[in-house]
Amino acid sequence: MTDPEDLAERVHDGDLRLHELEEYADHDDAAKARRLLVERETGAELDAIGDYAFPAEQADPNVENMIGAAQVPMGVVGPVDVDGGAADGEHYLPLATTEGALLASVNRGLGIIRAAGGAEARVTKNGMTRAPVFRVDGVAEAADTVEWVADNLEALREAAESTTSHGELLDIEPYVVGDSVFLRFAYDTKDAMGMNMATIATGEACVLVESETPASLVALSGNLCSDKKPAAVNAVEGRGRSVTADVLVPGELVENRLHTTADAIAEANTRKNLIGSAKAGSLGFNAHAANVVGAAFLATGQDEAQVVEAANTITTMDARKRADGTTDLYASVSLASLEVGTVGGGTKLPTQAEALEILGLRGGGDPPGSNADALAEIIAVGALAGELSLLGALSSRHLASAHEDLGR
Ligand SMILES: CC(C)(COP(=O)([O-])OP(=O)([O-])OC[C@H]1O[C@@H](n2cnc3c(N)ncnc32)[C@H](O)[C@@H]1OP(=O)([O-])[O-])[C@@H](O)C(=O)NCCC(=O)NCCSC(=O)C[C@@](C)(O)CC(=O)[O-]
Numbered sequence: 001m002t003d004p005e006d007l008a009e010r011v012h013d014g015d016l017r018l019h020e021l022e023e024y025a026d027h028d029d030a031a032k033a034r035r036l037l038v039e040r041e042t043g044a045e046l047d048a049i050g051d052y053a054f055p056a057e058q059a060d061p062n063v064e065n066m067i068g069a070a071q072v073p074m075g076v077v078g079p080v081d082v083d084g085g086a087a088d089g090e091h092y093l094p095l096a097t098t099e100g101a102l103l104a105s106v107n108r109g110l111g112i113i114r115a116a117g118g119a120e121a122r123v124t125k126n127g128m129t130r131a132p133v134f135r136v137d138g139v140a141e142a143a144d145t146v147e148w149v150a151d152n153l154e155a156l157r158e159a160a161e162s163t164t165s166h167g168e169l170l171d172i173e174p175y176v177v178g179d180s181v182f183l184r185f186a187y188d189t190k191d192a193m194g195m196n197m198a199t200i201a202t203g204e205a206c207v208l209v210e211s212e213t214p215a216s217l218v219a220l221s222g223n224l225c226s227d228k229k230p231a232a233v234n235a236v237e238g239r240g241r242s243v244t245a246d247v248l249v250p251g252e253l254v255e256n257r258l259h260t261t262a263d264a265i266a267e268a269n270t271r272k273n274l275i276g277s278a279k280a281g282s283l284g285f286n287a288h289a290a291n292v293v294g295a296a297f298l299a300t301g302q303d304e305a306q307v308v309e310a311a312n313t314i315t316t317m318d319a320r321k322r323a324d325g326t327t328d329l330y331a332s333v334s335l336a337s338l339e340v341g342t343v344g345g346g347t348k349l350p351t352q353a354e355a356l357e358i359l360g361l362r363g364g365g366d367p368p369g370s371n372a373d374a375l376a377e378i379i380a381v382g383a384l385a386g387e388l389s390l391l392g393a394l395s396s397r398h399l400a401s402a403h404e405d406l407g408r
């Protein structure tokens, strides 16, 4: 009984549940049966969704109730020289998006960075966090719990690291709010983005906390982590990789390629990215870092919901006067919480793995963690390019016409 028509019929009749079709047919037939059912019940035609280019079974760890694949156009920008702590040499950056003009813009920015001699980038902090919340009786028990944690870091490390051969517990930061105790565990997750790894490891450590303290676990994630929500804690303390990239662009390049001046871009950055963002109450002080991060995430198999954490980027642009009277542009981006991996999650899927291959960063690095560091540095340079180009377009009043020409 593996015929997709038959399976669709049985789901329709209530004999089978939509999510158990893989028990009766191979993964591709199960996906086809769901498409037939959805087509019948909604009137939609799902030919494009069903026209995917990998065995459905490969996506089994990534999606339930599969009907096909969403195909997002992918392009490539660069190459650009990245002088990083882990990334080195010239790189093309694959980006998947539906926003016309985005790749043209990042490509222009990377061309300018290349002409300026390349960008520098460094990962300055690394720690994937998970922060469970515990209930205690009151502040006295809260204080006892925090004290016990501080005195027993080694035992907690042993418990957490018993669940992983790669992850390392770096730190546990306690926060007390009345009768709630939050413990923000931070891990070096090497080349994995690390959310599954950190969650499993923290779960094990929580067993020890509960057995040795009055604290009772309420939720393994207590939102101080903070995952997939805009949060100041990530902007200040970092999450995943904290990464910074910068470049000094000679004034003549600004004029020839961005059709404006370093002074005009610096002013636009101050009034827009700093003052405008402050007035808006934004956590992000940038123009569109999320554009580049989101497109790179889609292309390389990252968890796209974590784009929100990368949106807290701070962009700086300063006009630097030279002795000869000309003015260069110093530009930087600092992404406090860029959560990336080159193993695990969506990185194994065929198109995503190929995209990582373009970067030379597929799979685990040598030493472990170096591939994810390099990916963070290259994405940061992509974000820097996007900031340069968009601020150039705003300063030269080309934004609307660029999108009229390329984005419609
Ligand atoms: C569109 C440009 C680049 C034209 O800019 P231009 O200087 O007129 O372009 P050009 O034809 O002289 O080409 C310059 C370079 O741009 C690149 N380039 C140029 N065209 C292409 C293309 N078709 N495909 C690939 N690359 C392209 C390419 O690198 C090229 O160099 P070349 O290789 O020729 O030596 C410029 O006007 C621009 O960057 N505008 C800004 C557009 C932008 O950044 N859009 C995305 C963000 S908008 C948004 O979503 C966020 C927002 C705005 O709401 C956030 C906010 O509030 O700020």
Ligand SMILES: NC(=O)C1=CN([C@@H]2O[C@H](COP(=O)(O)OP(=O)(O)OC[C@H]3O[C@@H](n4cnc5c(N)ncnc54)[C@H](OP(=O)(O)O)[C@@H]3O)[C@@H](O)[C@H]2O)C=CC1
Residues within 6 Å of the ligand: 163, 164, 165, 166, 167, 189, 190, 191, 192, 193, 194, 195, 196, 197, 198, 199, 227, 303, 341, 343, 344, 345, 346, 363, 364, 365, 368, 369
């Ligand atoms: N559970 C949760 O709460 C959440 C889960 N997610 C999802 O979690 C997934 C990402 O989790 P993540 O832990 O990154 O991935 P995986 O769960 O896919 O695990 C990756 C595993 O790969 C192994 N590994 C092999 N080589 C390396 C290496 N060089 N560096 C690091 N690890 C290596 C590690 O095994 P070992 O540990 O045995 O050494 C590691 O745990 C995504 O699908 C994401 O959507 C997202 C948010 C929350």
